[in-house]
Amino acid sequence: DSDTVQVIVRPNPISVAGPDQLICAGDSVQLGGPNTPGYTYSWSPANGLNNTVISDPVLTLSNPGSVPDTLVYVVTTTLNGCVTSDTVTVISSPVPVANAGTDAVICSGQSVQIGAAAVPGYSYSWNPSTGLSSGSVADPLATLINAGTQPDTISFVVTAGAFGCFDNDTVEVVVKPLPVSQAGPDVTLCGSDTVTIGS
Numbered sequence: 324d325s326d327t328v329q330v331i332v333r334p335n336p337i338s339v340a341g342p343d344q345l346i347c348a349g350d351s352v353q354l355g356g357p358n359t360p361g362y363t364y365s366w367s368p369a370n371g372l373n374n375t376v377i378s379d380p381v382l383t384l385s386n387p388g389s390v391p392d393t394l395v396y397v398v399t400t401t402l403n404g405c406v407t408s409d410t411v412t413v414i415s416s417p418v419p420v421a422n423a424g425t426d427a428v429i430c431s432g433q434s435v436q437i438g439a440a441a442v443p444g445y446s447y448s449w450n451p452s453t454g455l456s457s458g459s460v461a462d463p464l465a466t467l468i469n470a471g472t473q474p475d476t477i478s479f480v481v482t483a484g485a486f487g488c489f490d491n492d493t494v495e496v497v498v499k500p501l502p503v504s505q506a507g508p509d510v511t512l513c514g515s516d517t518v519t520i521g522s
Contacts, residue, residue, distance in 0.1 A: 336362050336402035339378070340411035347488035348386035348418050354411055355379040355398055365399045372396075384415040391416045391486050416486035419445050423481045423494035424462070431469040431501045437494050438462035438481055446484040455479070469498040 339356035346352045355364075358378040366375040371384045378398075386392050392415045399408045422439035429435050441447070441461035452458030454467045454477075461481075469475045475498045483490050505522035512518060 333403045333405050335405045335407050336400040338398050338400040338407040338409035340396060340398045340409040341379075343412045343414075344382075345414045345416065345487055346382075346384065347416055348384060351381050351383040352413070353379055353381050354396060354413075361402055363401045365401075367397050367399075368394075370394070382413060384413070386415045386417045388417055416488045418488045419483040419485040419490050421481050421483035421490040421492035422461075423479060423492040426495045426497075427465075428497040428499065429467065430499050431467070434464050434466040435496060436462055437465050437479060437496065442483070442485075444485050448482045448484075450480050450482070451477075465496055467496060467498045469500045471500055474499045 341354045341356060344352045355378045364376055364378050366372055366380055369375045371382045372380040374380045394413050395410055396413060397408055397410050399406060424437045424439055427435045438461050447459055447461050449455055449458045449463060454465050456464040467477060477496050478493055480491055480493050507520045507522055510518050
């Protein structure tokens with residue numbers, strides 16, 4: 324006697340959550356991978372995703388705090404009753420706030436402090452750095468020269484960085500030329516002589 328049994332072996336779907344990501348708060352990144360016909364997808368958690376039932380949703384996250392947030396997203400893929408899953412780790416970093424300070428007006432040769440107090444954990448870079456006491460501090464001293472006859476306006480841009488994210492701010496410093504005083508040459512007078520001095 325004999326009997327036959329048929330065993331259907333269904334293939335497992337391949338779940339692709341994509342590589343781990345580092346994003347700045349407010350930015351967007353695409354997770355997952357290309358769509359495979361016949362697959363159904365489900366993402367969790369839904370926080371920040373534009374769609375939870377496609378292969379490659381776009382993720383947008385905010386981070387109002389002062390330290391990075393780490394979130395783990397799971398994609399569950401189903402094909403003919405077979406289910407697999409994959410995870411991706413997303414680090415959402417807060418965006419630093421750059422502060423170049425208020426615009427200033429000085430006379431040639433004078434100094435003015437630009438920027439603001441340093442924030443712990445921030446890095447700073449100024450461009451241009453010419454005339455600054457340091458190009459890598461939060462509040463450098465700017466000492467500027469104007470040898471011309473008209474005011475110069477110099478724009479300084481500070482870039483603040485933290486946790487791989489960056490922000491820029493600009494301050495303008497107007498440098499006015501110094502007037503030239505002319506008293507004239509030294510003279511010697513006799514009695515009631517008169518002479519014109521200056522120029």
